[in-house]
Amino acid sequence: MKIRLHHCHQTRSMRVLWLLNEMGVDFELAVYPFDGSLREPDFLAMSPAGRVPALEIDGQSMFESGAMLEYLCDLFPETGMGRAAGSEERAEWLVWLHFAETIGQHVANLNQQILFIYPPEARSPVVVKLEGKRAEKCLAALEDKLADGRDHLLRSGFSAADIAVGQSVYMLRHFVRTSDFPHVEVWYHRITARPAFQKSLPQDGDPVLWAQQFYSLEAE
Ligand SMILES: N[C@@H](CCC(=O)N[C@@H](CS)C(=O)NCC(=O)O)C(=O)O
Structure with missing residues (x-):
């Protein structure tokens, strides 16, 4: 199975990255700066509103992080990250x-x-x-x-x-x-x-959304 996650650091795509890392499955990561790259036609073909995450699985593409989490948990039930339909939880x-x-x-x-x-x-x-x-x-x-x-x-x-x-x-x-x-x-x-x-988390030199730990209107 070929899985490719399209990701901007610190954004909602981090949910899917974290899940894939927990699952220990093989995947490729494409990292984008949080900028106009998300408006390029190739990206919009995967995520029509130009949002991360986008996920490709065996040639099929998905948008919406919640849908991806559900889908991946269904695909890899043995990882214990999901709770099956019909189960108590x-x-x-x-x-x-x-x-x-x-x-x-x-x-x-x-x-x-x-x-x-x-x-x-x-x-x-x-x-x-x-x-x-x-x-x-x-x-x-x-x-x-x-x-x-x-x-x-x-x-x-x-x-x-x-x-x-x-x-x-x-x-x-x-x-x-x-x-x-x-x-x-x-x-x-x-x-x-x-x-x-x-x-x-972003590693040294990665493009980040937030360089500070905390932001407020007063400090800007
Ligand atoms: N409900 C969507 C929201 C996706 C979303 O809005 N992602 C933000 C990053 S956290 C984004 O890509 N924003 C770019 C933009 O609004 O142009 C999901 O969970 O995947």
């Missing part, structure tokens, strides 16, 4: 896998408002505050889930649900502090200590 696994995008929308809005919109005067402190508060609601939901002392989102252990949500929290932590959510912090540090996560 299937619904819970799907819910958290897709909750990643509820967090992801706030990351995208904060990234635009704090870093991408020019001129800086056009950025909105009101939107930043609102998005920050709405992201904290997501962290509170996560805190609640983890408050019974479980090590991972699902009682049975680490899964692609931790990858999806954990990667969204990785992005969010560039704009929103997680220190008021102690169970989230412990879980986040546990899952990001995994070698497969560390391998999915």
